[in-house]
Amino acid sequence: MSQTPSQLAGLPPGAADPCVHCGFCLPTCASYRVLASEMDSPRGRIHALRAIEAGELELDATVASHFDTCLGCFACVSACPSGVRYDQLIEHTRPKLIKAGQRSAWQTSFRQLLLQVLPYPGRLRALLQPLRAYAGTPLQTLARRTGLTRLFGPEIEAMERLLPPLAAEAFSDQLPQINPAEGESRGRVALLLGCVQRCFDPNVSIATVKVLQANGFEVVIPPDQGCCGAVSHHQGELELTRQLAADLVRSMNAIDGELDAVLVAASGCGHTMKAYDELLTTDVQFRAPVQDVQEFLAIHGLSEAFRARLQPLHAVVAMHDACHMIHGQGIQAQPRQLLRAIPGLQLREATEAGVCCGSAGIYNLVQYEEGAELGRIKADDLSSTGAELVASANIGCTMQLRQHLADRASVHHPMELLAASAALQPLPGLTQGSRTSEIARKGEDRQTAAGSR
Ligand code: SF4
Ligand code: SF4
Structure with missing residues (x-):
């Protein structure tokens, strides 16, 4: 045959x-x-x-x-x-x-360094600690402007370009282990904090927990949870991925009581966690289904009590579809459905919504030229919609877009937009007098005027 x-x-x-x-x-x-x-x-x-x-x-x-x-x-x-x-x-x-000889010694070492740091929040935080006096300060602006960052080589320069201001919350996990549901209980979920996300954008998890609680879900956060293995999975490092994945399964499965889902608010992580049935043996599997938080909320629906809290957010928002969300998990309608629940929010679509932003795990660090070019193309595409906010549900994309959009638009997770509209948490990073805060303020003024009539 x-x-x-x-x-x-x-x-x-x-x-x-x-x-x-x-x-x-x-x-x-x-x-x-x-x-x-x-x-x-x-x-x-x-x-x-x-x-x-x-x-x-x-x-x-x-x-x-x-x-x-x-x-x-x-x-x-x-x-x-x-x-x-x-x-x-x-x-x-x-x-x-990965086989020796197919990449340069520097490329091999650099990738190994990233794999020894990024999946471990303790190591990442130790490395970031001395950079608190640099990130987001005039010193960083000066170093970039004078070309000082170029002296360390293109890969380190690419890393530096992504480095955001480092909030105090980046250095310790703020959320309690048990976050009770508000009002009538609709279920109980576990939440992955993510290793890169908890250091570089800790507000996403905080907003996610608040939105879930306000929708009637108890959120459990195992304090010993580690990395899901997404970074190593995307690099084909299967042994490390399986080890990290098995540890995460054990950590989530150690939660007492019933769970409706194991939720994720970063699409790269969600994509890898949904592949555990292929990566791990049948006896090492989550005891509840893995879902992206947007997928979960779209299935269960926003509660009436939560909808009643939503206040106008008069902003033009462009949706950025992370590749591991749209192509990897087939999630496209759900974030839009949730954002359309926010009064006053205008959702715009970029022309090339399905094309990658160039982040792709560590791609923008190891293939820095192609990653930067794709970042510029994506930023121009999103910016051409006229949006002052971009919704992004993946930490890698968010950091890439923030770099390339600069002050053209601010980038937030859809959970942060929902939390802001529900007055659970202000949108972080908006300075007084910025275009978006002006729009948000006008919205509040209109609401106040309508209420006083
Ligand atoms: S060329 Fe591309 S689109 Fe055409 S069959 Fe092959 S993989 Fe599919
Ligand atoms: S970069 Fe091209 S070949 Fe690779 S996964 Fe994306 S579309 Fe496919």
Whole structure:
């Protein structure tokens, strides 16, 4: 009996076979967009994989570099009319790229350094502590303006460009372990804090908890929870990913009592946690389903009591769809549905909503030129909508967009917008007199005037 190409190749069965080289995936591919080379497109990589597995091509450093340019955004999977599972193909290939000799010694060391720091909040906080006197201060502005940051090389410069002001909340977990439901109880959930998110944008988890509580859900936060393994998963470091994933499952499963869901407010983490059934054995699995918080709230609906609290937020908001949300988890309508519940909020769509912003885990650090170019393209696209706020539900995208949008728009998680509208928490980072605070103030004035009539 003859074998299909993927059976011959040892690739995931059926993943590459339906590719008919039509090229429909090319316009959606972020790496093709900035590199314009067939080898840096999904079609080119599929062709290369088939050739490698057929023994016609060697996975040497040059070929590997074309797989390293892939962001793993999965836009090609959404675009493919033939059902090619490129997501399976790249996940199958990435562990092979780690093999010694396929990346420079510096690239290998830099990636290892990131993998030894980012998944561990304690290590990340220790590293960030001395930077508190620098991040967000005139010193940082001066260092950037004088080109001082360039002296440390492009990867370190790319990291520095992402560094936000470091709030005191970034250095310790503020939320209690048990956060009771307000009003009539509608259920009980666990929440992942995320390792990068809890350090660089701690307000997201605080807003998420407040919104869930105000909607009648008790939120449990295991204090010993670690990383979900997303950063290492995206790099093909499967051993480390499995270890982190198993630890997180144990931590969440140690919660006493029933749980309706294990919730996540960062799409990269959610995507990896939904893959635990493939990564871990059947006896090491969450005892409640993993859901993005927006998915969960869209399923359960905002409570009447919560809707009654929502005050106008007169702002034009552009929705940014994180790739691991829209392509990885098929979540697109839910955040929009939640944001439309906010009175006065105008939602705008960017022209290229499905194209990656260039963040993609650590892509904007290790493939800094392509990452920066994609960040500029995405920022211009979002900015062209006229929005003064951008809604982003993934910490990596949020940091990338904040860098490239600069003062053109502020970037917030949809949970922060809901929390602000429900007067649970002000929108962070808005300075008095900024365009958005002016709009929000006008909205409040209108509401006050309407109330006094
Ligand atoms: S992956 Fe799909 S869209 Fe891309 S060339 Fe192959 S068949 Fe066409
Ligand atoms: S995952 Fe993204 S970057 Fe990689 S081939 Fe597909 S569309 Fe291109």
